Amino acid sequence: MSSWIDYTINGIIIGNIYALLAVGLALIFGVSRLINFAHGSVYVVGAYAGFVAVTQLGTPLPLTIVIVVAVGALLGLGIERFGLRPLQGYAHIAPLLATIGLSFVLDQLVQLTFSPDPRALPSELLERRFQVGSGTIGALDILIAAVGIGSAALLYYFLRFTRLGWAIRATAQDRDAAQQMGVDVNAVNRAVFAIASALGAVSGLLVGMYYNYIDPAMSFQATLKGVVAQVVGGVGNVPGAIAGSMLLGIVESYGIALFGTSYRNLFAFILLVLVLVLRPNGLFASRRQTPPEPMTGTFIAPSKPIQISYPVLIGIAVVMALLPLVLPNPYVLQTLTNAWLYGLLGLSLTLIAGTVGLISLGHAALLAIGGYASALLSLDLGMPVGASILLAGVIAAAIGTILVFPSFRLRGHYFSIATLAIGEIVSLVILNWESVTRGPIGVAGIPPLSIFGFELDTDRSIYWFALAVLVILAALQFRLLGSHLGRTLRAMRDDDIAARSYGIGLDRYKALAFSVGSFAAGVSGGITSHLYSYINHETFNSQLSILALTIVILGGMGNVTGAILGSVLLVGLPEVFRVAAEYRVLIYGLVLLLLVRFRPQGLLGTI
Amino acid sequence: MLAHRRLVLTAAALLALPFAPAGAQTAPAKGEPIYLGVSGPLTGPNAQYGAQWKQGFDLALDEINGAGGIKGRPLAYIFEDTQSDPRQSVAVAQKFVADKRIVAELGDFASPASMAASPIYQRAKLVQFGFTNSHPDFTKGGDYMWSNSVSQADEQPLSAAFAVKRLGMKRIAVLHLNTDWGRTSKDIFVKAAKEYGAEVVATEGYLPDEKDFRSTIVRVRDAKPDGIMLISYYSDAALIARQLQQAGLKLPTVAASSVYSPKLIELGGDAVEGLFTASRYFPDDPRPQVRNFVDKFKAKYGKEPDAFNAYAYDTMILMAQVMRESGIDRQAIHDGLAKVKDVPSVIFGKATFDPKTRRVSGAVSVDLVVKGGKFTIYQGGAVVH
Structure with missing residues (x-):
């Protein structure tokens, strides 16, 4: 029986960590209707910023957190300004792809700067541990929980009681109407990205300290678990994201308890599918919440496809x-x-x-x-x-x-x-x-x-x-x-x-x-x-799934010739960039970003 | 600084002399280089291992080319990044096969990427030397697939003997990476441990990107083991050791030799203190090839080498030896691998292939314990009574 207490506590502790990620993702989704695939990269950048501060500058923890918040917020502003704002008015699919491109670029930059070796991120001051049940809880666990819950409380207050918060909520509900009422939608987006990214960066720092371990490859898993947690709680719903994270952590922990370690993620994803099918708004969505936006027609850019006549296609074949x-x-x-x-x-x-x-x-x-x-x-x-x-x-x-x-x-x-x-x-x-x-x-x-x-x-x-x-x-x-x-x-x-x-x-x-x-x-x-x-x-x-989607978007949604062209380019480009050795993934990401920027309907256009 | 570095290199070249074959020129190699193709990860989630390979290769090449190269020509390699992704490793395989300068191929890192490329190398009759491929089926891909990776059938019984016979464990909990390597190793370990009379009370397989082991540890604790076996790489072993310490579970822990890396101690801190492991070589090892390797590695990179550095270094030295003895075309290398005998090796002491399995057996093993933040030779006896 006491083991179940331990499993529950462990689930909550790991849920804490997911919550830090999920809150940022939920905030961005709430306003921009965007799954930010670059969020895991922000998390990595935050971890490495903290690493530099702690090991090179010897900063104490509060100052480290301030530095990481600043780096994260600046990065968020940068992502919003250069990655997403130019895509305003494009179909929703374009920014989604842009965040994928951004995450390639950011991860690769971190890897080139700091080498792919994992690093230790020490947290000397936080080694104190308290006995709970038959295990222990560290000071860092409490700090992570405090940051998670504290930031959620602050966000709640901010969204409910400040003018900018109202503006954010108004923008989330109806972007065009908010703009007509005089809300500076760009300022809202900036604020949201800065806040969410600062939070993402801090979570990278804290999680890195928690495990005394950071590496540039940890970004994809972070995004994945964050997305799962926030969807379980209800997309775009900040308190829901926290509750969803806890639930996810506990379900994983119980999954391990019942069936063994290799079943952990299986339970996480089955939970997700069940929630989606049974309660698509998330477990903690309030009744008053607007129904999920009908994405049809707005998700995919209407465009005039480039017509290639059949004789030409046969000729190419x-x-x-x-x-x-x-x-x-x-x-x-x-x-x-x-x-x-x-x-x-x-x-x-x-x-x-x-x-x-x-x-x-x-x-x-x-x-x-x-x-x-x-x-x-x-x-x-x-x-x-x-x-x-x-x-x-x-x-x-x-x-x-x-x-x-x-x-x-x-x-x-x-x-x-x-x-x-x-x-x-x-x-x-x-x-x-x-x-x-x-x-x-x-x-x-x-x-x-x-x-x-x-x-x-x-x-x-x-x-x-x-x-x-x-x-x-x-x-x-x-x-x-x-x-x-x-x-x-x-x-x-x-x-x-x-x-x-x-x-x-x-x-x-x-x-x-x-x-x-x-x-x-x-x-x-x-x-x-x-x-x-x-x-x-x-x-x-799962990286192949992302590649498949990139192929399709690049070629033009629904476009048969486009899909083949996209595939030739996305399989071919990394080979062409081979001369660039370690830089080729970086170049690949940049090319992807440029394509989204200048040809969001795909090279051959949507059919 | 530059002058200093050159001095070190010269010293290294001098040191290399006793191990160069008789009759080798002392003049540095000149002329058209001989190329080996390397297919491995330089970007993506396994990029760290590709970077470690490079260090090992470069060190070996300094030594080989400083001592006259291969019949006067320098040896070099062309490293193509595959991210250890099969889609890219097959393209790289075609590239190497078509490139007549390439006389043999080294890599890839993970089994899916390596074994996907095997049919191409086999068809083209270019040796694919998978020096980290312990997958039991790797060399079954054809007679051009060779490997000097330590066979788990060799290594795991040694780990089991260390845990059971020497340390006295009777109820062992095994945590293993749930990959082809981890799974194969676990099966062999469990079988050997049972033969030595111990009981395996829990086996937990985890995914390579797992970071949280708290609940796994509760499961392990409830199985009431008297010792733990980790079939892990250094990064996950460090994470597990820290979380074992945090959970207050103080049990003697043995880890597979793959954790042997200075990074284990950097990442694990005092949580890996007292961790038992084994290694194919050891920095204070008196064997001349180990002394040579460790000293030169520290001089060149300013840090201790780890297992992957050693695999890469050994492989380059071995290929050079094969080419010196048998010639520098593709077929000669294939034939030479079967003939080469007793190549000085950090990992094996002396490496000779079994022409049937195309693998090397009989890795050297030293039992180690982490003490005072360092790997030291374990002198003690049983710790479980």
Whole structure:
């Protein structure tokens, strides 16, 4: 019994840490309707600013906190001014992508400055510990809780009782109306980013001191847990974010208690999906809160797509097919083969996210399902490789659609977060379901690609195979978009109420589109597994989901040619920047930012 | 400062002499360099390991090229960043395969990235030397996959013997990284520990980016172990040790040799005091190749080397030896790996490949304990009675 007290206390302590992150994310979401993917990077910058202050300048804790707050606030102002303000009036998707680009740039800058080695961040004054239950609580735990709750209280006061606070709330409710009433919306945004980023930076400092450990790679996990916590509490709801964080911490802790350490995140993400499906406004949303904004039509920028006529497209396909004969450079062919495989992923997501408007952040899971299905079918059941890839596509479509079906009633960001969680769940199930997936050891010795018994063992033949699959599926998708079905799907995206009153069963059409899209992703994963010969749960990680979304946005939502172009660029650019060695991810992030800035509707435009 | 550095380098080159093969020129190598391709992480979450490789490689190259290189030509490497991501490691593999200057490839870091590239290296008949790839299936990818990574089948029984026979643990709780490496190691450790007569009362697998172990520790405590085994890297081992201390759970703790790094002590502080571990080498080790490596490393980088520095250093020395003996084309290196015998090695003492498994066995092991903020040789006996 006493152990349960310990588990609960541990859950609250870790929840404390999530709360620091979630409050900042909630504040920004509340005003800008934006999931700030750069928040984890601010957290990292804060930790390193604290590291410099403590180890180089020898500052005492209060002064360190002041320095970190200042650095965080300035960084927040910078992000708002240079990353987001230029995107005002663009579709919501543009700033989302900008924050992803910003996080690449910031993480990489920190890594280049401080080396990727983890560092110790000592906190000599805070080593005192108090006995609670059978464990102990440190002074730092109490400070973290105090900062979390204190900042939330201050924010509550600020939002309720000050003019700027009113302005922030007004802007959150209706940006245009607030502007017409004379609210300086830019000033509000500035204030929000400065406050949230200062808080994010302080949390980096405190968490770094807590573990006596900081490294530049800790940003993604921080963002992920912060997002989960604030959604559980209700997006944009500051007190809810704190409660959600505590709940998340406790659920994780109980998950470990009941099933073991490797199940920890599984519980966190299942909690998230349950909350989203059952109470999409979050557990702690008040009744009076405005309903989730209908993102349809505002989330995706309307634009005039660049028309490329079919003869030109066929010409490009022919040129690409002839390329290996003219340029037999295996490195170029491999890079393009990768681009074709990611092009398949792009086709999948551009249909689901672009045409139907369901922005999926867990698309790598479909690759993983397809990859494991084809690998295990051919390896354990002796199925011929070509057939196993086709069946893998079908399995990915079936499992993917079943998993996502309950989330179809969610809109906008809520759907995105649900898919993010489903993606993590799939990856964790693969890790833990050892009897089938072989757990962390992974699947080795996957037979090489072959079709009708002919082994594809040259770079060229693999290239042609991937290109052929891509061209066939792209042609089918063109056909689909031009048909009655394609128009129906776009109608649902542009106005789901009108579509429904027209007699369209939304869930069924969404499921249809999702399964068609998942098929392409499953096939891509299947081919990849035979190409790699070895996969494990990390082969298709969550960074790939972000890459998939970037491909689609870059090419233009819903745009088939755009998805392929985006894939060629995003697979190709890091290769082109190879000469820049350690700087290439930095350059990649900057290029991404410039593209969002100057071409937010994607290179080829939304269809 | 510059002059000082040159002095050190000259001294290092002089020191290297006794270990250079007979007949090697003393003049620095000249002419067209011979290139090895390195595929590994320089950015992304594993970037720290790529940076450590570079230090080990560069140190070995100073030594090799200072002593005449390979038949008078300098040895060099081309490091391509893959972020240890399979998508990029396959592209890099094609790049290396097509680049006729590259005579062999080293890396990648993690198994998914390394093993995804294996079919390409195998088809092109370019040796893929996975010097950190302990995955049991890595060298099964084909006869061009070689590895001098310490096999867990060698290492874990030694850890188990240390924990059970020497320290006297009877009820062990194992915390392991839930990766291919951690999982394989754990299985072998548990089997060995049971054979030695101990009971394994808990096994907890955690993800590599986990930072919070409080609840895991409660679980471990409730299993009432009399000792803890960590199958971890130094960063997570330091985190676990600190949280064990905070939870007031004072139990003798053994960690796998992968924690051997000055960073463990920097990150763990007084929480890692008394931690037992093993290492393939030890700074005060009298073996000449270890003395040579440790002294030169400290002179060049001003810090103690760690396990990954040593793997990279050993690998470069080994490849140089193979090329000197068998020649500098791709096939000669493949054939030479099977023939090379007793290469002086920091990790193995003397390294010889088993041509069937294409691995090296018989790593040297020293039992260590952290004492006074330093790794020292463990002299004592049982701590659990």
